[in-house]
Amino acid sequence: MKTFFFPETLSQIQNRDFGTQRYEQWIMTFQKKCSVLRLQDKDKESRICRALFLYTSHLRILNDALIINEHARTKDALEYLKGFFNNVRTAGFDEIEQGLTRRFEERLQELESISVDPSNENPKLKDLCFILQEEYHLNPETRTILFVKTRGLVDALKKWIEENSKLTFLKPEILTGRGKTTKDRGMTLPAQKCVLDAFRAHGEKKILIATSVADEGIDIAQCNLVILYEYVGNVIRMIQTRGRGRARGSKCFLVTSNADVIEKEKINLYKEKMMNDSILSLQEWDEKAFKKKIHQIQIHEKFIRDSQGKAEPKLDKKNKKLLCRKCKAFACHTADIRVIEESHYTVVGDAFKECFVTKLHPKPKSVGIFEKKAKVFCARQNCSHDWGIHVKYKTFEIPIIKIESFVVEDIATGEQRLYAKWRDFHFEKLPFDPAEMSK
Incomplete structure (x- = not known):
């Protein structure tokens, strides 16, 4: 059938x-x-x-x-x-x-x-080019953050600026998040800090092309021009992104061809006005009455939290299988997984060595307690799914696997589940023991 x-x-x-x-x-x-x-x-x-x-x-x-x-x-x-x-x-x-x-x-x-x-030239790029030329003509010392939604667009717009004879003087730099998927590895925290320090310190880098990583928690006092390129979120994000322009007389432009984006930005502006009106209204309250109201709200919210409680996750002690997420090949049992310093996961036993192959890491280097040596991939023919990295830890050469690369299967029921993070997978986690490895 x-x-x-x-x-x-x-x-x-x-x-x-x-x-x-x-x-x-x-x-x-x-x-x-x-x-x-x-x-x-x-x-x-x-x-x-x-x-x-x-x-x-x-x-x-x-x-x-x-x-x-x-x-x-x-x-x-x-x-x-x-x-x-x-x-x-x-x-x-x-x-x-x-x-x-x-x-x-x-x-x-x-x-x-x-x-x-x-x-086939993109008309939005013409508009963006015009804005940048005008603003730098009015103020050659302008410093810009250009917000876009995806890492792919960050790379594309950087290349466009570098290849545009009218804009090459901008010497663009990029800033993206750390990346949550195999497809998008993003930037490490040290790399982000290096970019931000260079943008703050050196006048030759006049534009920073960024994803949402820069729209909150990053203070760039020199920035006086913010451009939102097909980029809009909720009212909080709108205020935060515009707030990246710290310098006096800073400007913010929205570049879009999408009517829905324009409408959303108008709604955000209306909500911002409501927020400002509410703040002014609160400032007229009697201080004593205001503190009393806040106290009442806090007591009420605490009562709700206490009544709901937070159940501790139940530890699952049953042995389970890890299967390759791409081809479903067997990788290991949870009973063979060990935890290093409460956050890194390896697999002990010779059987697992037959399940993966390694290739030299494109960027071998020491990170924290590990020395990156190689990448770990599924050994099944024509699969090569990325399972993690091979590292040197103390005197041991071991694989470090990532749970997002696997399907977890219950041996008894056959039920299968995916986990994005190890912390979401509540199985019995045994600590790494050098003595066990020595055997």
Whole structure:
């Protein structure tokens, strides 16, 4: 009997147009549901889950390219795709990936032609160029933060500024978050600090292109121009991003072609006015009455917290399997996992060594207690899913795995679950013991 799977039943997200962040959310939800798909035939389950993982991963990259094309240059979107398919060829590259790569290559010449056609120039980039030229003409000492929504756009706009003869004097720098996915590794905290220190100290870096990491908690006193490029959030984010412009006489521009974005910004402005009016109203209160009201609210909220309580997570002592999230190959049992300094997870025993392969780390270096040596990947043929890193810890060479790369399966029931962080997985966590390794 045939089994049919309908994508619409695996996600509640509707109105998912291509080239939007909403579509990316749909892809990610769909991919998670596919990863825990269970079939009686385990070989078939592995094949289907792996195929769906590949298809959704490619969809996500194609969606990123559409976003870049919409807000930057077609050339940048095409370079983004080329980089992705070059990486695909060096890892796994099974029949599905070969077919998807072939389809891209068949259209590559047409895409190259489109990318160099002057008639396809993005009008929003013309507007952005005009704003920057005008502001730096009025004040050559202007310092700018340009906010965008995605890391892909950060890279694309940096390249556009560097290749635009009218704007090269800006010498752009980038600032992004740490990254939560394999696709987007982002910047480390030391790298972020280095960029911010350079932007504050040196006048030659006149523009900082940033994602949401810079819209709160970062003080740049010299900044006097904030540009929101297709970038809008809630009223708090709006106030925070505009607040990045600390210098006297600072300005804020919103650049968008989306009517919904404009409407959302208008609503945020209205909410900001309501907030300011409320603050003025509160300042007219009698101080004694104000403190009494606050005390009443605090007592009420404490009562609610106490009545709800916070149940301690129940520790699951049952042994479970970790399966590769991409191909469902067996990796290890939870009984073989050990914890180093309460936050890093390794696997003991020789059996696990047969389940992974290593490749030299592209950026080997010492980080905290570890010396990064290599990357760890699934050993199953044509999978090569990223499982973590191989490090030197004291005198030991050990793998450090990340839970987001695995599906956790209950041995007794077959139930499968995904975890984004180790702290969310409440299993019996045994500490790493050097004596155990010595045996």
